[in-house]
Amino acid sequence: MSYENAPGHGVPSSVGVVIASVAVLLLLASLDQTIVSTALPTIVADLGGIDHLSWVVTAYLLSSTVVAPIYGKLGDLYGRRIVVMVAIALFLTGSALSGLATSMTFLIVSRAIQGFGGGGLFVLALSIIGDVIEPKDRGKVQGVFAGVFSLSSIAGPLLGGWFVENLSWHWIFYVNLPLGLVALAGFFLAFKAPAERVTHRIDYAGAFLLMLSLGTMVLFTSLGGRTYAWGSVEILTMIGVAAVAGVGFLIVERGASEPVLPLNLFRLNVFTITSAIGFIAGVAMFGAVTFLPLYLQISRGVSPTVSGLQLLPMMVGIMTASTIAGQVMGRTGRYKILPIVGTGLLICGMTALSTLAVDTDNVRLSLYMALVGLGMGCIFPVVTTAVQNAVPRNVMGAATAAGILFRQVGGSLGVALFGAIFAGQLAARMGDAGNGGMAMGEINPQALAQLPPEVHAMVTNAVVEALHPIFLLAAAIAGVGLIVSLFLEEIELKNRRLPQSRQEAAAPAE
Numbered sequence: 001m002s003y004e005n006a007p008g009h010g011v012p013s014s015v016g017v018v019i020a021s022v023a024v025l026l027l028l029a030s031l032d033q034t035i036v037s038t039a040l041p042t043i044v045a046d047l048g049g050i051d052h053l054s055w056v057v058t059a060y061l062l063s064s065t066v067v068a069p070i071y072g073k074l075g076d077l078y079g080r081r082i083v084v085m086v087a088i089a090l091f092l093t094g095s096a097l098s099g100l101a102t103s104m105t106f107l108i109v110s111r112a113i114q115g116f117g118g119g120g121l122f123v124l125a126l127s128i129i130g131d132v133i134e135p136k137d138r139g140k141v142q143g144v145f146a147g148v149f150s151l152s153s154i155a156g157p158l159l160g161g162w163f164v165e166n167l168s169w170h171w172i173f174y175v176n177l178p179l180g181l182v183a184l185a186g187f188f189l190a191f192k193a194p195a196e197r198v199t200h201r202i203d204y205a206g207a208f209l210l211m212l213s214l215g216t217m218v219l220f221t222s223l224g225g226r227t228y229a230w231g232s233v234e235i236l237t238m239i240g241v242a243a244v245a246g247v248g249f250l251i252v253e254r255g256a257s258e259p260v261l262p263l264n265l266f267r268l269n270v271f272t273i274t275s276a277i278g279f280i281a282g283v284a285m286f287g288a289v290t291f292l293p294l295y296l297q298i299s300r301g302v303s304p305t306v307s308g309l310q311l312l313p314m315m316v317g318i319m320t321a322s323t324i325a326g327q328v329m330g331r332t333g334r335y336k337i338l339p340i341v342g343t344g345l346l347i348c349g350m351t352a353l354s355t356l357a358v359d360t361d362n363v364r365l366s367l368y369m370a371l372v373g374l375g376m377g378c379i380f381p382v383v384t385t386a387v388q389n390a391v392p393r394n395v396m397g398a399a400t401a402a403g404i405l406f407r408q409v410g411g412s413l414g415v416a417l418f419g420a421i422f423a424g425q426l427a428a429r430m431g432d433a434g435n436g437g438m439a440m441g442e443i444n445p446q447a448l449a450q451l452p453p454e455v456h457a458m459v460t461n462a463v464v465e466a467l468h469p470i471f472l473l474a475a476a477i478a479g480v481g482l483i484v485s486l487f488l489e490e491i492e493l494k495n496r497r498l499p500q501s502r503q504e505a506a507a508p509a510e
Contacts, residue, residue, distance in 0.1 A: 018187070021187050035160040056108060062219065070207050081187060085188070279410035289372065293311070313369045314372055314373035321345075325377065
């Protein structure tokens with residue numbers, strides 16, 4: 001691929017350097033979601049505050065989710081070069097502070113700062129691809145990035161365990177610094193900003209209401225059924241605030257001159273359907289896949305590091321399907337069949353996972369996880385490429401951010417829903433096992449190893465059986481996604497001349 005580049009224009013002087021920098025950004029954003037998991041017990045042992053343990057994860061999730069749409073809009077308004085640099089700087093600052101943390105409160109605040117930067121990495125990285133790569137070629141690049149994401153999802157727990165065992169937990173945050181500096185240098189040198197300056201009006205009211213609605217939504221999905229009962233005053237208040245703020249956001253956006261999330265995007269079939277597919281796939285995928293390591297570590301008795309290795313078939317499935325999907329889109333310019341195939345594979349994979357037993361052999365387990373990975377690889381690169389091809393250039397960042405937002409919110413809701421189902425199912429199945437020296441809150445591989453064989457078998461079987469309804473529900477949700485994907489409008493992916501100025505980029509696509 002070769003593109004015409006002009007100094008001072010919004011097209012980078014070296015597309016290859018920009019793509020490499022984007023890949024590093026995606027690696028950072030996705031790696032930090034998983035690398036902390038295997039280090040949490042060590043962090044708690046060092047800093048204390050086990051009652052605040054979940055907030056080490058929730059703080060990052062909350063802050064990164066609420067700012068994602070804001071980054072998308074700011075990138076559209078002021079250019080993605082400077083906004084990317086701000087996001088990287090915030091992420092690296094939060095990473096450095098997290099590594100220096102000496103108390104749980106300090107660490108939680110640092111993780112929130114890290115999330116304020118991390119929330120922009122995914123959105124801006126994918127939006128930049130829309131700026132510098134022609135539509136028919138974006139699928140190939142998105143496929144590569146899906147592979148980067150899947151690799152980091154597996155490498156995260158492995159690296160986290162290695163750092164804890166060989167260095168210290170502080171290095172799970174310090175490792176972001178050299179990678180982030182490399183990406184920052186790549187953007188600074190290769191991605192050139194437009195010379196002209198444009199005056200804009202920021203939709204502060206809309207941004208605040210959106211952040212309030214999303215923030216309280218993530219809070220009640222993270223805390224409901226765990227810290228507070230679903231019917232408690234605290235949870236009901238959060239639900240009410242999320243609903244009122246959401247309605248207020250819609251009202252404000254209708255009258256905003258430059259809305260954070262342009263509501264007219266929902267008039268586009270491709271945007272609405274792909275957002276729904278992303279949300280549904282997020283619920284099914286993130287919600288259900290969260291529990292696979294639990295099955296591997298509790299029921300099969302493997303270590304966190306080994307459980308990460310055993311998830312490799314899923315990673316291979318994602319990489320394979322995303323690469324094939326990119327090739328299909330690049331050669332044919334069509335994409336509608338891909339999410340249909342992807343949701344179909346998700347249904348098969350999740351249904352197969354619902355048959356897991358303690359003694360399921362590795363070949364079958366690997367096949368089941370590969371099916372899920374193949375389904376995911378067919379879905380996410382496609383929906384991003386389809387949206388960027390369908391929307392006007394001046395709202396490409398906002399549209400890309402919205403797609404990621406729907407997927408993240410779907411994943412958060414899925415984790416909360418499936419977590420409540422698992423807790424209820426496990427409590428009903430523990431029975432005498434809980435009276436045999438194993439309470440629900442004590443289920444972990446180390447505690448299981450100390451149990452008599454008969455109690456050990458009862459607990460591991462209870463865990464496996466409690467997981468079955470989760471995978472079945474995930475399969476049903478994927479079925480809804482399959483039905484929705486049938487209504488996706490297909491707009492052929494055609495190479496269009498890239499805009500040569502900010503004014504031209506702001507013009508609606510024909």
